[in-house]
């Protein structure tokens with residue numbers, strides 16, 4: 518079976534993404550909601566920010582605790598994060614590999630903006646189990662993942678909106694000419710990746726158009742993500758929508774947010 522792990526890892530290694538992500542600041546609404554719940558509980562404790570990218574989340578987590586480490590498997594991302602925050606502990610590390618820290622070392626593991634969706638299914642399960650091992654008994658895992666309920670909303674590669682997302686204006690012809698090569702390249706990549714798309718009842722691996730169809734991404738329904746977390750040894754799973762609202766079970770099937778942010782805790786006997 519095709520393993521898209523290397524494709525995604527090589528793509529993230531491209532320094533163009535580090536430049537792009539270095540512009541990002543601020544937390545998104547579900548992160549704001551979750552950290553307002555966790556702030557006091559995590560004060561001064563050990564935090565691990567996985568897939569930290571260029572450090573968008575770093576200053577926000579440092580406000581909670583100075584005992585902070587940011588890791589990413591892209592060297593370009595880590596170098597950029599180090600330039601932005603030279604005093605911070607950043608390291609290159611891959612979430613699909615075992616970490617060197619001992620059991621229960623961290624009070625928070627945070628894997629933001631769907632970084633986990635770059636991992637194939639088996640690697641994802643291994644990573645969730647490893648995070649569980651690394652978490653203190655009263656620790657928290659916070660991560661986001663693409664939502665299967667959004668899939669009908671994914672634009673087709675040939676969609677006009679992909680070529681021209683802005684409202685019509687005098688600049689429209691100019692914008693179209695500028696975007697045309699990327700649009701055509703996207704359709705070509707999409708056609709090439711079609712054979713790697715996998716659709717199961719529980720989850721799908723999709724080439725959804727992210728960054729010009731360069732990535733294959735894991736999409737999972739809310740109910741299935743909760744079951745997957747239970748199977749990996751977590752409880753108290755709380756999903757949050759893009760608007761920052763915590764979701765009720767009655768909303769799970771109807772939510773079409775592109776991604777959902779999950780807060781959960783390891784089960785300890």
Ligand SMILES: C[S@@+](CC[C@H](N)C(=O)[O-])C[C@H]1O[C@@H](n2cnc3c(N)ncnc32)[C@H](O)[C@@H]1O
Pocket residue numbers: 529530538541567568569570571572573574588589590591594610611612613629630631632633635636
């Ligand atoms: C969408 S970016 C988000 C970056 C940052 N968290 C932010 O919110 O700006 C996803 C990040 O996860 C990283 N990533 C993906 N899979 C990873 C893995 N297995 N181990 C470590 N980092 C990973 C990528 O290199 C990328 O920097």
